[in-house]
Amino acid sequence: MEILLAENAGFCFGVEKAVDAVYAQLADQSAGTVFTYGEIVHNEAVTKDLAAKGVKTAESAKDIRGALEEAKNGGGAENACVVIRAHGVGAAVYDTLKEQQLRVVDATCPFVRRIHETVRKAGEAGETVIVVGDHDHPEVQGIVGWAKGPIAVVSSPEEAAALDFPRGSNLTIVSQTTFRRHKFKETVEVFSGKEYNVNIVDTICSATSVRQEEAERIASEADVMIVVGGAHSSNTRKLYEICKGKCSATYLVQHAGDLNTQMFEGAARVGITAGASTPKNIIQEVQTYVRTRSEL
Ligand code: SF4
Numbered sequence: 001m002e003i004l005l006a007e008n009a010g011f012c013f014g015v016e017k018a019v020d021a022v023y024a025q026l027a028d029q030s031a032g033t034v035f036t037y038g039e040i041v042h043n044e045a046v047t048k049d050l051a052a053k054g055v056k057t058a059e060s061a062k063d064i065r066g067a068l069e070e071a072k073n074g075g076g077a078e079n080a081c082v083v084i085r086a087h088g089v090g091a092a093v094y095d096t097l098k099e100q101q102l103r104v105v106d107a108t109c110p111f112v113r114r115i116h117e118t119v120r121k122a123g124e125a126g127e128t129v130i131v132v133g134d135h136d137h138p139e140v141q142g143i144v145g146w147a148k149g150p151i152a153v154v155s156s157p158e159e160a161a162a163l164d165f166p167r168g169s170n171l172t173i174v175s176q177t178t179f180r181r182h183k184f185k186e187t188v189e190v191f192s193g194k195e196y197n198v199n200i201v202d203t204i205c206s207a208t209s210v211r212q213e214e215a216e217r218i219a220s221e222a223d224v225m226i227v228v229g230g231a232h233s234s235n236t237r238k239l240y241e242i243c244k245g246k247c248s249a250t251y252l253v254q255h256a257g258d259l260n261t262q263m264f265e266g267a268a269r270v271g272i273t274a275g276a277s278t279p280k281n282i283i284q285e286v287q288t289y290v291r292t293r294s295e296l
Helices: 013-027 044-052 061-074 091-099 110-124 138-144 157-161 181-192 206-221 234-246 280-295
Strands: 002-005 034-037 056-058 081-084 103-106 128-132 151-154 170-175 197-200 224-228 250-253 269-274
Touching: 002 280, 013 034, 013 044, 013 081, 013 110, 034 061, 044 056, 056 061, 061 091, 091 103, 110 128, 110 138, 110 170, 128 138, 128 181, 138 151, 157 181, 170 181, 181 197, 206 224, 206 234, 206 269, 224 234, 224 280, 234 250, 234 269, 269 280
Parallel strands: 002 269, 034 056, 034 081, 081 103, 128 151, 128 170, 170 197, 224 250, 224 269
Antiparallel strands: none
16 A cells, blocks of 8 residues: 655644744743633644643633633742734734733734734725635634724625625735635635725735645545544645545544544555644654555
8 A cells, every 4th residue: 555645744834833832831931821822723632732731721811811810829820921823813812911911922823914914004004804714713803803994704705796895995805824725716706806996915825725735636646535633623624625525535534543444445545634733743643554554
């Protein structure tokens, strides 16, 4: 059995930087309790490891306030910090954290930070901002939180078609970094066909498109395709959909423990890729499992 392992599998630059930032705080003797604003990465193995080391996940400013009170009683409140994950957060979150005099370790991916800046500046210039992305995705909610004027989120050409602005409106269009490029183009075309002044800023991260294109190519050559990643990771689910489109025997697994020998029956070539939130050791375990079975 031949293994086709994607070169662009696992943590992207932004996620790696954010996870490293949390471990760096844990290693810093002078740091108090470490909080992350939302799960630092959609991967159970990593979040469990961090939780075991005392990292707390906060979903809101209220959570942090409550957890801080606890920390005061139990120690660790001094020099406590909040790590902002790669997805980033809206401007109001920074304000709240500042009000609470919390030390912020900002691990927002620089590519996401650039979108925040684009949105802020467009709003200040009086333009309407359109974000092409998934409404519920935390990155999109963070982007919306930098709006200084009208802003709308659309996830499909149909949703874009339902929007109506006065003729001659100035629109700045950005994308969620992990959105699929062809869907972004289709959605943007809806606005280009109307009488607006449209400024399209393609903010799709190349780490995502490179990973997706490679996965698609490998899946089209493989008999069985394994996508490794968290069930709640949107980029992992997108990878799965892409691979499934090319290889019907595509499986989404969180770790090697989800694999079984029946999956590989009769397969000559097995492809392996992984979402941006999958650590290297988990990919290696999956690869070892497949290699061991292929040698039996
Ligand atoms: S996918 Fe790209 S934009 Fe998103 S965190 Fe990773 S490197 Fe940054």
